[in-house]
Amino acid sequence: MDLFDVAVVGGGITGASSANHLVAAGYSVVLLEQGDFASGTTGRTSRLQYSGLSYLGALQPLSQIARHPFNAVEAVGLARRSMRDRSxxxxxxxxxxxxxxxxxxxxxxxxxxxxxxxxxxxxxxxxxxxxxxxxxxxxxxxxxxxxxxxxxxxxxxxxxxxxxxxxxxxDWPERICVDAVFNAAENGATVENHSPVQALARQKDGTWLTTVWDKRQNAARHYRSRAVLNAAGAWVDKIAASSELGIPKVNxxxxxxxxxxxxxxxxxxxxxxxxxxxxxxxxxxxxxxxxxxxxxxxxxxxxxxxxxxxxxxxxxxxxxxxxxxxxxxxxxxxxxxxxxxxxPRTARRGFASGGSAVRLHDFGRDGAANYFAYTGGLLMTHRSAGREVVAGIGRKLPPSGSSRPFLGSARLPPTQADSTTLRASDGDVAAKGLVYACQHEKVRDLADLMRRRVSIGWGEHLGCDVAHQVASTVRDAMGWSAGEAAAEANRYIETTQQQFGLCEAV
Ligand SMILES: Cc1cc2nc3c(=O)[nH]c(=O)nc-3n(C[C@H](O)[C@H](O)[C@H](O)COP(=O)(O)OP(=O)(O)OC[C@H]3O[C@@H](n4cnc5c(N)ncnc54)[C@H](O)[C@@H]3O)c2cc1C
Structure with a gap:
């Protein structure tokens, strides 16, 4: 079994950005996501690369500063971080x-x-x-x-x-997350979606064993690593509990x-x-x-x-x-x-919704050496979160490889001048772009494709108006029969109506 430097649990924006920064810093990385990349909270936000102005609300009225000085300092720090990450x-x-x-x-x-x-x-x-x-x-x-x-x-x-x-x-967050995942992969990371982590265990030699259920193969898989970064968002404590090490609740x-x-x-x-x-x-x-x-x-x-x-x-x-x-x-x-x-808010005693801290936790002192977790991760601060993770893990563990240039650009599909187009309510979509994503970006179903590889699933009708056309366009690339493609489109429409409360008939 390969020994990775870091197993990153959770393929939302925090895990994806961390994996991308770690691999550029020379760490060998495996990224494990239970559903699709960006299918958790990262795919359900207000989509703002926000200035952070509302954090200053913690200073209002000014008497709040005297009552909760720590909150005030944290708020100004977060506002500063938001502004700088935004630019x-x-x-x-x-x-x-x-x-x-x-x-x-x-x-x-x-x-x-x-x-x-x-x-x-x-x-x-x-x-x-x-x-x-x-x-x-x-x-x-x-x-x-x-x-x-x-x-x-x-x-x-x-x-x-x-x-x-x-x-x-x-425009739009899921794609920014997917860009980070595949930029990390291009730099050598192993990235797996539809692979829920079932258990974390510390081995006698101090390494970590992460057990994953592979939904494609219907079988358990194991990954050995020197460190674990738990970036499972709001699920972070559930993963920690599986280690049975008594790691404190942080989310x-x-x-x-x-x-x-x-x-x-x-x-x-x-x-x-x-x-x-x-x-x-x-x-x-x-x-x-x-x-x-x-x-x-x-x-x-x-x-x-x-x-x-x-x-x-x-x-x-x-x-x-x-x-x-x-x-x-x-x-x-x-x-x-x-x-x-x-x-995923950072737990804080006395605050029912936690605090606004955005931070890396190192559990070395809790008997879990080289186990780290991230809480409070935001879209708008995901790049500085990635750097913070490299610095935090770097204090405990040097990378096994040498650093590479950080890949941070948008990954655009190859030019498709000769591609046929699908007419959606919000504009045209190149058929070749859909097929390219299916072939190169670990697509398992239409939601992966339409909401997280291309944005057609975020159109006015949430893609329900074109689901059948999309399914038949990518049928060969996905290995679906005509019947399977139609069933997949129907499943997409049904789950979209249910998850998003979409009332219109399709
Ligand atoms: C309504 C709303 C509006 C928001 N608006 C904004 C905004 O405008 N701007 C902004 O910056 N932030 C915004 N946020 C906050 C932001 O969306 C989140 O803080 C951020 O997306 C969290 O990213 P994450 O990667 O930490 O968590 P997630 O995106 O939830 O990623 C964690 C991942 O871990 C995976 N996971 C869980 N359990 C397992 C397991 N057992 N095995 C493997 N994987 C597992 C999950 O499937 C998930 O994909 C908003 C949040 C909400 C709810």
Whole structure:
């Protein structure tokens, strides 16, 4: 059996980025994912390469700093990290992000004054002085009242101003994760999806044995490694428990939900950022011709919460939306679909949803030498997480090989000038691109292909309108008979309707 330097458990953005950075630093790596890469929380986010402004909420009111000084320091640290990671990612992979104008309405009787908001933005800019500008502007109330994009906001007479800035949106997170996985593979990592880790065990010689169930072969497989990085997101403690080493709990799951609607044309391409009446961040974000808004958050473990949004959560989000834009008066029947994910938050005593720390844990002192876990990992800080993992593991274990150039670019399919195209509701898709992904990117089913290798599964109808066409296009590449391709398309449609609460008939 091969001996790897590091077995990485979990192929979400944290595991993928860690594997990619580790292999570039000279470590031999195996990456193991129970489902498809990016099929966990990484595939259920709000897709923001966010500035991190809302972290400064921990400083509001100022008395909070005295009451929870540690939270305040952590919040500023995270805001700084978000700003810097944002600039670095936008500059290095511009193909995978897009700028979105965001509006932040400020009310006379609201929880944040215009002055505090502008102070917050100035601080953010100082945290990353040479970074990608946030392009902050204040729209005066009289001008805001005449701006058609802002006409739906509540109480225009009570506005003290609307702050406009540029945030960035990932287009789309799953592909960024898949890029990192296959960049790692190109640099020599072994990457396996549909391979759930069932147990971790420490061997007498100090190495680790990871047991995996191979869903393709229906058989157990074992991987030996000198170190383990548990990057299983909200499932991190479940994996740790399988080692029976009494490793302490480090994660607190927090379910977050978004709903999708079609808004009037004035909303096209723009977003809004506000607070719920309970004081939590609330975003309205464009996605093609649609918008999603949320999140509704509540503490939860991943297996209990599932990945579907409850009726309560949908109604809560509609109420918050209608509070902000009362004249639109959205109804339950306006919701086209919804999604939920469970954030892997760092457990913190006394905080039901954990803390916002983004960090690597080294369990050497808990009797588990060379066992590490990551909690609080975010999309927007995934590159610095990868570097942090290399530094943390590097303090305990040198790499067995020499370093290689880090591969961080977007992996685009070869040019397909002569390819036939499939007509989807959100644009055309090259048939050859689909076949290429099936042949080269470990696709097992249509969800892997349509949501995580190409983005056709995130179109207006979540790909249900083209599932049969896609299945028959990739039939040969996947080794499916005509009947199997049709059954796979039907399965895709059925699970999409169920997971995303997609109401429309196909
Ligand atoms: C509603 C919502 C909105 C969000 N919006 C944003 C945002 O706008 N910007 C941002 O930066 N962040 C956002 N986040 C946070 C972000 O999505 C997550 O923190 C991040 O995706 C976590 O990545 P991860 O790799 O740590 O976890 P995951 O993506 O969950 O990856 C962990 C992986 O481990 C796998 N795994 C579990 N058990 C096993 C096992 N036994 N064997 C093998 N593999 C296993 C899982 O299948 C999963 O793929 C949002 C989260 C939510 C819920």
């Amino acid at each position: 670095a990612f936008i500059r290095s992979v511009p193909e995978r992000v897009r700028p979105v104008p965001f509006f932040l309405p400020i009310y006379r009787d609201g929880p944040v004054s215009l002055r505090s908001m502008m102070l917050g933005f100035r601080l953010m800019e100082r945290l990353d002085p040479d970074g990608v500008p946030l392009s902050v502007e204040v729209i005066e109330p009289s001008k805001a009242r005449r701006d058609p994009r802002l006409q739906w906001l509540r109480d225009p007479d009570r506005l003290t101003g609307v702050v406009q800035c540029i945030e960035h949106q990932f 607190q799951g927090e379910k977050g939900s978004n709903v999708v609607v079609r808004l009037p044309p004035e909303f096209e391409g723009i977003g809004f950022e506000s607070l719920t009446r309970g004081g939590a961040p609330f975003y309205v974000i464009p996605w093609g011709k649609l918008h999603y808004f949320g999140p509704a958050n509540r503490p939860s473990e991943p297996d209990n919460a599932g990945y579907t949004v409850s009726e309560d959560e949908i109604l809560f989000l509609l109420e918050e939306f209608n509070f902000l834009f009362p004249s639109l008066d959205l109804q339950r029947s306006d919701v086209r679909y919804s999604w939920a994910g469970v954030r």
